Amino acid sequence: MKQTLPALALAAALLAGCDKPPQQPAQAAPAAPPTQVGEASYYGPQFNGRRTASGERFNPQSNVAAHRDLPLGTTARVTNLENGRSAEVRVEDRGPYARGRIIDLSPATADQLGMRHQGTAQVAVQPLREAERQSPSDAH
Numbered sequence: 001m002k003q004t005l006p007a008l009a010l011a012a013a014l015l016a017g018c019d020k021p022p023q024q025p026a027q028a029a030p031a032a033p034p035t036q037v038g039e040a041s042y043y044g045p046q047f048n049g050r051r052t053a054s055g056e057r058f059n060p061q062s063n064v065a066a067h068r069d070l071p072l073g074t075t076a077r078v079t080n081l082e083n084g085r086s087a088e089v090r091v092e093d094r095g096p097y098a099r100g101r102i103i104d105l106s107p108a109t110a111d112q113l114g115m116r117h118q119g120t121a122q123v124a125v126q127p128l129r130e131a132e133r134q135s136p137s138d139a140h
Contacts, residue, residue, distance in 0.1 A: 033070065033127045038102035040078065040123040042110035052093035059106070063087060066095035066104035073131020078103065080113040081122040087112040088128070 043066075047058050054072045058064065070076065070091045079086040087109050096104040103125050107116060115121035 035124050035126040036102050037081070037122070037124050039100055039120050040080075040103045040105055040110075040113075040115065040125075041096055041098060041101050041120045042105045042107055042116065054092040056092050058093070061108045062106055063089045063109050063112075064092040064106050065089040065109065066093035067091045067102070067125070068094060068096075070125075070127055071130050075128045075131075077126045077128055078105065078109070078113065079124045079126070080115055081124060083114050085113050 043058065043060065045060070048060050050058050052058050052064065052066075056064070065076070065078070067074075067076075072091055072093075074091045075088055076091065077086055077088055089103075089105065089109055093104070096102075101120070103123065105113070110116040113121065113123070
């Protein structure tokens, strides 16, 4: 009897907390990728019409970009740090592969940013939103 009394008290204490559902820790929204600062360049004419990593054909008049790490389909704001001009781009390709560059832009975007004449510029790349994920059945 003496041994069962502490066991019963322990069981009662454990069961007393069973009337409440367990609380789930709040899940924070995934952190947005950080803004990157570095050098931008733009696609040369030899890329016109070629397929990008996303499968889309490169159009020099579009606002597409190449980035090494951002998911394909991501929309980002690119700001020329030398003049403050900015443009939204959609990441549709991989690259750039030139040392020290963080993004390749279409010639149209380079014009918008006022950097086409000099060829490169210091920019900030701020991811805005990732592309919607397609299920395999949506892709066809």
